[in-house]
Amino acid sequence: MTHPRLHLNVDHVATLRQARREAFPDPVEWALAAESAGVDGITCHLRKDRRHIQDRDVVRLREQIQTLLNLESSLDPEMLAIATRSGAEAFCLVPENREEITTEGGLDVIAESDRLADAIPRLTEAGGAVSLFIDPDLKQIDQARELGAPFIELHTGGYAQARGPAKAAALERIQRASAHAAQIGLRVNAGHGLDYDNVAPIAALPEAEELNIGFAIVARSVFVGVTQAVEQMRQLLRQS
Ligand code: PXP
Numbered sequence: 393m394t395h396p397r398l399h400l401n402v403d404h405v406a407t408l409r410q411a412r413r414e415a416f417p418d419p420v421e422w423a424l425a426a427e428s429a430g431v432d433g434i435t436c437h438l439r440k441d442r443r444h445i446q447d448r449d450v451v452r453l454r455e456q457i458q459t460l461l462n463l464e465s466s467l468d469p470e471m472l473a474i475a476t477r478s479g480a481e482a483f484c485l486v487p488e489n490r491e492e493i494t495t496e497g498g499l500d501v502i503a504e505s506d507r508l509a510d511a512i513p514r515l516t517e518a519g520g521a522v523s524l525f526i527d528p529d530l531k532q533i534d535q536a537r538e539l540g541a542p543f544i545e546l547h548t549g550g551y552a553q554a555r556g557p558a559k560a561a562a563l564e565r566i567q568r569a570s571a572h573a574a575q576i577g578l579r580v581n582a583g584h585g586l587d588y589d590n591v592a593p594i595a596a597l598p599e600a601e602e603l604n605i606g607f608a609i610v611a612r613s614v615f616v617g618v619t620q621a622v623e624q625m626r627q628l629l630r631q632s
Contacts, residue, residue: 395629396595397432399462400622401583401606402453406436406444408610419445420452422618426609427459429622433482435604437464440471440488447474454479462604463520467507476518483520484545484581484604485511498527498547501535508539523581528569537576544573545581545604548594552585563593574599588612588628595632603629 405419423434434457436445454461463480465471466488475483485508487499501508501524508524515522523543526532527550536544546569551562570580582594583604595603605625613621 395632396582396597396600397602398430398622398626398629399433399435399460399581399583399602399604400426400431400609401435401437401464401604402426402610403437403444404607404610406446406449410444419449420456422610422613423453423457425618426622427457429619430626431459431622433460433462433602435462435464435484435606437486438471438474440466440468450474450478450480464525467504467511472511472514475520476514478518480520482523482543483515483518484523484525485515486525496549498525498529498532501526501532501539505535505539508541512539512541523579525584528565530569530572533569533573533578534576536573537578541578543579543581543601545583546570546573547584548582548586549584551594552587552590566594567597570597570599588624591625591628592632595629 402419402423405417405422409417434453438445438450460481462482462484463475463478464484464486465475466486512522521543522541523545524536524541525545525547527547546566551566554562573580579601580599581602582600586594586605587608609621609625
């Protein structure tokens with residue numbers, strides 16, 4: 393059995409840059425270093441409020457990276473228009489709320505069915521594989537299948553934050569959701585809140601094709617540099 397691919401989310405390199413509105417650290421340069429260290433793809437989230445990644449970053453990432461670009465986007469019309477022009481190979485549709493510190497919950501695929509039914513074919517036509525970022529909830533997964541999305545990305549944030557016996561329960565929920573998704577023909581990615589201590593059971597999900605990890609790797613790179621930070625995470629994925 394192979395382990396999931398590692399896709400690195402570079403948003404928080406841009407967060408650091410935007411803290412001073414400087415030209416550095418450059419998320420594109422960091423992404424290229426991460427590629428040299430062996431990541432399989434680069435992910436970024438262009439948020440409506442442009443708090444970290446800027447429009448120009450998306451263009452430069454697509455021009456310069458050698459692996460795949462996975463662009464996270466909300467269903468906002470402006471963001472979808474940018475996504476369709478971006479040349480990204482993958483799109484992950486996420487909910488977005490201006491006040492949140494990071495993406496809080498998964499998409500409500502049932503409530504958003506109409507907008508998704510419009511966005512999924514548009515993004516597919518633009519050349520990217522679409523995934524829906526959702527909580528490990530079987531009803532949401534069934535609806536993702538109904539809407540024709542090829543991929544889901546299971547939200548692992550609840551698992552990452554759970555403590556004590558709740559952690560095992562949260563993991564079990566993800567395991568069940570992942571198996572169910574694969575059984576009904578969906579391809580499975582996972583991400584959010586994954587770090588060096590909690591990634592192993594998620595990397596061991598037999599259905600998981602790709603893990604999207606950002607904050608923990610960017611944070612570790614402050615101490616050990618991007619090459620080691622990536623290599624340590626790749627090692628954990630290989631061992632899973
Ligand atoms: N996957 C999705 C859909 C996300 O929105 C994010 C955060 O931008 C991540 C993965 C990565 O989360 P983290 O930075 O906590 O690793």
